[in-house]
Amino acid sequence: MQLGVVGLGRMGQIVVDRVIEAGHDVVAFDLDEEAVATAADAGATPADSVVDLAERLGADKRIWLMVPAGDAVDAALDDLEPHLDGDDIVVDGGNSYFEDSVRRADTTDAAYLDCGTSGGPAGAELGFSLMVGGPEWAYEELVPVFDAVATGPEGHDRMGPAGSGHYVKMVHNGVEYALMQTYGEGFELLANGRYDLDLESVARTWNNGAVIRSWLLELCEEAFAEEGTDLGTVADRVEGGSTGTWTVQEALEQEVPVPLIYQALAERFDSRSSGGEGPGRFSRRLANRLRYGFGRHEVPRREE
Template sequence: MTIGMVGLGRMGAGLSGRLRAAGHKVVGYDRNSDISEVGSIAEMVSKLPAPRVVWLMVPSGDITQSTMEAVASELAHGDIVIDGGNSYVKDTVRRARELRERGIHFVDAGTSGGIWGEENGFCLMVGGERDAVAIVEPLFLTLAPQDGYAHVGGPGAGHFTKMVHNGIEYGMLQAFAEGFDLLHSATEYDLDLHQIAGIWNHGSVVRSWLLELAEDAFAKDARLDSLKGYVDDSGEGRWTVLEAVERGVNAGVLAQSLFARFTSREDNAFSMRVIAALRNEFGGHPVKSV
């Protein structure tokens, strides 16, 4: 297939690279002219065959909205927009409705895999009308590892699933962070956190990719002394908690993990340094150095 990719940052570049490696053609546009492959969105769209497919990989919120409007103005009936970013599900449902009124299909593709996705594959949680998803499914099958893609439901279902995924991620990171903080506090034992992460990854019930990344992080900096315990929140954690409140679902762990990130901006706790290190390992998220 031939598609347009808007947004060539870490994720957009990784998606483009994996698609191209499998034989798909990608025409990439970015606001940063140093990395953009074409001069404008209009030029990008002009190079696409019908039905034209444009994948948005830009930050959520106003940027996604303005980018979608710019792309849609160049598209026609039967074309398809894929939003692979972390958009708020309520915005996604509205955008799907607005584009449907113009005869343009909208597919929301919750995308997970971080900076390792190009090599290992991206987990894709896809929402949208079945006919539209079927047209672009070859892209999803290329991008995902085996069994790592599913059409989970109608418009909004993909981003809702990805939102909850990220909420769970918050909770898992917080659990590892608090555990390693407790180990770190036991100075009388002089525990080697890199060693402990390593043995936990072999046979224990908490073995996981996040724990492998913790092992890598401790190998680089045994006490994470070079990092500040400052952790941003992407917005999806907040939306997860808001949805839980609206639906009357007990999500205490997810809520507390979000609140802990707020606290991280006031102190320099070791647990927050663990989370900062792990987010940098899996997503390339920036960290604050001491």
């Protein structure tokens, strides 16, 4: 299969690498010429614009967008639109708001698949978890590509109609916020409790058979190993919040109580208004470091 990939940041490059490794052909474009060169070194055919990419693809175009949510997606679609028809397929693999995905599916001539993507840069080795919404025929057509990008056949599925993939990913991120907050609070109590504990040892022990073992807990272990039990200079500031905000807004609209997700979101917002005096809350410092662990997001740090 031939796949066009637009957007060659960390995640887009992983899509390119895994699809090529599975034996498919890739045409790649990004505004960053160095990123295009990196994709070409991996075996992709470079394109110098979105239009050039579309023209290099066959009659039935399969295009994966891995660009930032919002205006960048609409801009790419505007460039592609004259070159698309109902036999073509466009995948939006970014963190788009699900209602934007519904709108794009309604206004784009091609079949539109909204693909929630989880796994972060670790997906380079393991593969992603893919939550896909949109027409069933388009999903089935791209199963070989999804098999390559995901952890395998069990790592992806069609959630339902347009918007459902990004809807499921939105709620996934809300759950992620709450889990990070819970681990943070637990380790904060251990750090300030009765015993002088090695938190890396605690996390490692929990990760071997305990009920609360998880990849996030493995990243806690990694954080303590690299930063120290006191988390060193990691600041009490947690960035991000758009998908958590969308989750809480949707919960209010559907009248579904989500107090843990709401509180985790509120902690993030409060971390940005606390002024940064002193070391701050341990739980939020751990959440800050966990974002680096799974997404390689920059770690805000405090002065010692």
